[in-house]
Amino acid sequence: MGPAGTAVAYTIVAYVVWLQYTAVGEMTAYRPVHGGFIRQEAEYVDRAFGFATGINFWFESEWVMIIPAEITAAVSVSQFWPATQAVPLAAYTTMFLAVMVIGNVFNVRIYGHIEYVMSFVKIIAVIAMIFFLFIMASGGVAATGGPLVFHYWKHPGAFNNGMKGVAKAFTQAGFSFGGGEHIAVIAGEAKEPRKTVKSTIYPIFWRMFSFFVLNIWLVGMCVPYDDEDLVTASGTLGSPFVIAALRAKESWLAHALNRFIFLSVISCGITSFYVASRSLTALADLRLVHPLFGAKDKAGRPWISLLICGALGGGLCYLNCNKTAIQVYNWFSSLQSSSRRFDSAPLSKAQGISPETLPFKAPLAPWAHWFGLVIIIFILACEFYISVSPIGEPGTAVTFFANYLGMPLFLFDFVAYKLWFRTKFIKPSEVDFSEAKMFDEEDRLARAMMDDEALQKENGLGLWQKAKNLVLG
Template identity: 35%
Template sequence: MESKKTGDVSSIHEEPVDHGADTDLRRLLSTRHLTMIALGSSIGMGLWLGSGTSLTQGGPAGIFLGYCLAGSMIWSVSHSIGEMATLYPLPSAFVQWTEKFVCPSAAFALGWAYWFSYVITIANELQGIVTVLHFWTHAVPTAAWITIFWVVIIFINIGAVTIFAEVEVVAATIKFGWIFVVIISLIVVSAGGAPKGGAIGFRYWNSMPFTHHFKGFLAVMPTCIFAMSGSENAGLVAAETSNPRKAVPRAIGSIWLRLSLFYLLGSLMVSITVSPKNPDLFGGSGTNASPFVIAYRDAGLQPLAHMMNAVIFISVLSTGSISVYAGSRTTMGLAHLGMAPKQFGRADKIGRPWLGLIVTISLGGGLAYLNVSNSSANVFTWFSNLTSLFTLFGWGLICLSHIRMRYAWKIQGRSPVDLPWKSWTYPYAAWWGLSWCIILMVVEFYLAVWPLGKNTSAKTFFANYVSVIAVLIIYLGARIYHGGPWWVDASTIDLDAQRRFYMDHDTEKGRGKGVANKAAKVMSFLLK
């Protein structure tokens, strides 16, 4: 934990208030909270609904390979997060790591881009709730549904952070438990054990593995990236975790389970039970339902279809709530870097950053009303394309920050064994993640110029690629304002500033935590 400069040795002996990363945040979350939030934070509209659009565009093989590639990227990114979040558990995590190890201009662009991506995700999840509820009824106006659940998300986030965390633990438990039901039941459906439909097997893989050839596979990638966006939120939660050295590695260790169960097996189940030509798929001409719901409905398993829709509803609401949390913490980190008004850096006595919460919730909810006058599938496509590009930018800078952190660590004569947690994947995973982020940003430029199934137009290009243009403008503007070198000089980086120091007997509760905090204060004082 970073310690404030006291200027008085006697102050070291005072009982510390356990603030997160020397902010007004409180370290109230446990390993259980961080692990479950890491497991469930990105399971929302992208997987449950967006996989329908991906299946139509890319076909069974296209969607499965898309999730394999995106999964390898977020697995790589997560290991970079693991090392840095354990060493530097900061409120806006990757924004502050970028400022420390890359350059302030890149951090400024990343912070505001990521904050806006959280705002977009809130809007996308709120309009996704409307799509989910339309499976049951069209009697309630779209604007009314958006308003109701906008208020629900507000109430989840205005309470203590422990209330938010417990809600997310419950939601993640439901998602995680239900995926086992999905896998087993859809295998039975594919094998012909359902009341209707007969055996399917790999019929769709054999007849149409790629619906639009290689371009269709490329078109799947933005939705796959959007579906996995949010996995990096474990880095943000670390600042409010009592013992990041224990909690973060456990959360990172759960990544493979989420990737394999939710994304890889989940997309495989969809590809063997639902035709890519089904008009009811999300984005099609029919009911715009989730492919998982369609699989149960067409198999004559109507009760499971309703239960699946209920789980999707919980997932979408949960992801919207997490985006409010992440957006408010991002503005707090920006304020501590002097890149946002200082009022955003303040929180009340129980750790609620009110100004960040209010602005993030208000703008995110307001954008959701775009769904009132546009189709949900169109709004989803706009928002997911914007978010996927912001996500690629963020993932790339996380990997780059990790590479630069290790480089600074090395040239300043420090050994990797001194790290509180060391990833066995370095440097290969970090370079893998960074390389693919760059490649896919080029791919999305190609799709913006020559979109799948549409004519080239300025409107389509800007709708799909405006986020990259915005990031470049913000970055160059910050470069002009800040000036200085393009890179932070690795030899001058203060590797102990903002660092969390640990003792071998750190615990999450009781006297051990107080002793560890006092020891950290003593160590920081001596270093200064």
């Protein structure tokens, strides 16, 4: 792919993913309901579209399939240390699966605390790595023999494998960033969803560009794309960050970094269980699948969904214990490739909703989102191109479906549901926004109460205090 192709791809995709966050955030802040974007698509577009997107998000392209991917990654990370390589693969799989399940048996508050602590540790690790890579690229590490900067962009080069390399970079960037739909999923359980959703959107922009994009640019300066370990090593030994630490003769940093990667993998696995179970529950609550899947205990935990997600996600992971089943696992993993987007602008116009009254207004909408849609279509085209003509091997039916199975299944889900239930596309003027207007009334009453309190406070002040406030604020 090359450092230039990778850096450009990650920069563009990061911006597009943030646009998706703003689009989903705008709709969710205005009408924060249980079911998130699955319910939004079922009620704003078509129930068949909501079903296909929900099944796609739950199993085919996102969270259920991320569970075995993260467990497999955790096993791979643990193989970094020779002492752990003698432990059977099935034992590691069972242990990591148990940890991820336990992280989801508590209520949402405990889950939030677990993720808060893990996120804090990961942030510290990422910041430390950024500083190290910056020092290494600037020539502050003796083992590099001087400043690197863009040296590897010239030797061996900025691009690798031409257009195929760029296409591969865009598909990998799309997978790495994922999407912003989980904001809409989690908003249904937030205490003050309008405030919560609004307060998370802009910080996400800075986090993505500082933690993801900046790291990609720096690692491209410190590790050449033809590095032997980058091409042939397995597990985290093939991680460019670990390779950078080893090339700098800082083995202690490689060990520390591997521990942080392990923690990140476990954290992502816990989140995968959480979002997957809530997505299946939302499908059941919306009657898009059988209501049995929406069963909850007294604490509100979707125990049926948790069991199903654990059985599917964990069960698929055991396929890696058998070499003959690895191809089956790879086919399931390829389902993570599908994408789904739609534009909400016509809804507001048809309902007579002024953008100025929205709790959160997506910046540069709708033009920025049209740009995002173009990039998403381009990524899908890149994925198709790589599936038909993969890098370093001839294109076959096996390699095509192993890389592009998600989109046909998404279309099958949509068409099958639509033909079976005879659903119709929903007109923008027919969308029910009554729940959103209830939130509008609550916001209006809250503002009125705050204005009354401010007026009473103002009337209780003396002349001197009023003058002081006028001058000093």
